[in-house]
Amino acid sequence: MEPAAFLAMGREVLSRQPFSRLVGAELVGLEPGSCELAVVLSAELKQQDGFAHGGVVSYLADNALTYAGGTALGVPVVTSEYKINYVRPAIGDRLVARARAAHVSRSQAVCQCEVYAIGAGTEKLCAIAQGTIVQIGDSKRAAASSAEEGGQ
Amino acid sequence: MEPAAFLAMGREVLSRQPFSRLVGAELVGLEPGSCELAVVLSAELKQQDGFAHGGVVSYLADNALTYAGGTALGVPVVTSEYKINYVRPAIGDRLVARARAAHVSRSQAVCQCEVYAIGAGTEKLCAIAQGTIVQIGDSKRAAASSAEEGGQ
Amino acid sequence: MEPAAFLAMGREVLSRQPFSRLVGAELVGLEPGSCELAVVLSAELKQQDGFAHGGVVSYLADNALTYAGGTALGVPVVTSEYKINYVRPAIGDRLVARARAAHVSRSQAVCQCEVYAIGAGTEKLCAIAQGTIVQIGDSKRAAASSAEEGGQ
């Protein structure tokens, strides 16, 4: 697929996520195994101290990891798990998450992501994440299995 | 502090977080070292498949961990890091995160959290998280130190 | 299977792990979905300050998580990933890890574990872990897939 068409496809997926529209996420770049996802840091994305809320930083990391893993695997995926370290208050005009697949096997990708705050012409690292993205069939089977068992 | 006053204080903090208002978070319970935080699963909190977006589940876990750690420590705190496993698609009318401090020392608390989806009279486990909540002074020193170094 | 036979089976598996013999691990308890694994804190398991080496604490947590997940699933498994918080220096005569499955689906279990240091009649929490245990078939397919791709 042409790079522009690939990015357009990714943006179309994002536009169908109501929560991504709510936070105003923009897919800046997308290639097989890597992703750049951004938000304008509007007032409603902040916490009581004027920084971006951790939930916004986590949303960006989580979604960028999923895009990186999904495009690496080339199949529908979900995030199975991830870990994030917040290393600095996220202050600025804009946040951008950059994720890439670090290891890809048949049914899962382990991905890494950094989140940067951009403002006043500088870019500062705010968070570092690592997670596992899995093929959705596996997840659905797992979910179905859980459902059969009556929950939990 | 009276239990009711303690909960009211927590709610007042939550009401000053614009992002928590955006997602409609409600602090259901708060005691020193434990917290219950919920959202009504409105359409705008979902992703393209009709489940709660992972970012919403993460927001709840992150914020509930912070409340549990902050009330255990009794000082201003931030979440330093956490890890989350999504174990089931979050489908239902409402999500609730329940967090507690598992270990508390002078300047940090290690906390655990479960997120449940509630609907049709049942409650199903959707995510499990574990993280470190630290006294904000330590974090501010760290941030200041980073700032002095000119970023990253 | 009888509880005693179940524990004996687990001990037989442990006895075939050279590294578990090297550290002197003892399987104290084993039931479907839970495990208790211990080591005597001999001098060779320590680091330069006389505490248990972090690697020993991690070994215990990792292996206890695997037993809890494997017995919950009832199939051969591997640890896919885990996270550990060290909350206190591990000082004492003996370390014990207690793990349990927190959520079980068809092909994976998310498990939690605490590691305690025991000495002078007391038991103190030293570490808290959370991880994902997966059916080995999935892992082998993933590994085979990686191998086909020529590594990394």
Add this chain to the structure above:
Amino acid sequence: MEPAAFLAMGREVLSRQPFSRLVGAELVGLEPGSCELAVVLSAELKQQDGFAHGGVVSYLADNALTYAGGTALGVPVVTSEYKINYVRPAIGDRLVARARAAHVSRSQAVCQCEVYAIGAGTEKLCAIAQGTIVQIGDSKRAAASSAEEGGQ
């Protein structure tokens, strides 16, 4: 400090860790903020399938993260927490962990690490880790605080 003296200092620290001697760890490289730590994959470091035991892979990642963070901070440190994804069975003659500090503030460093299995002239990625290394004073204060409280 001269690079050779820096490495010699690191090796001297390693030689005082009984558990590192037990597993036969060798510090291959050390610079401020980065570390390369290896083991020969002898029979006693394996599990029942002939792969390196996960505990050995974790030991390497944990210790390499600590060296990377400690040399970045330039003060005595401990690993506060880390997360590891095992991405492939560790098969080979030798394992090597390469760690680096990804973000350094006054009292903590967030570090990343990859563990590779080396054999038959190839090097294959086996595990990816991310963790927080903290200044030991903070940890000791935390531990002291825990001790005062009588544990847990």
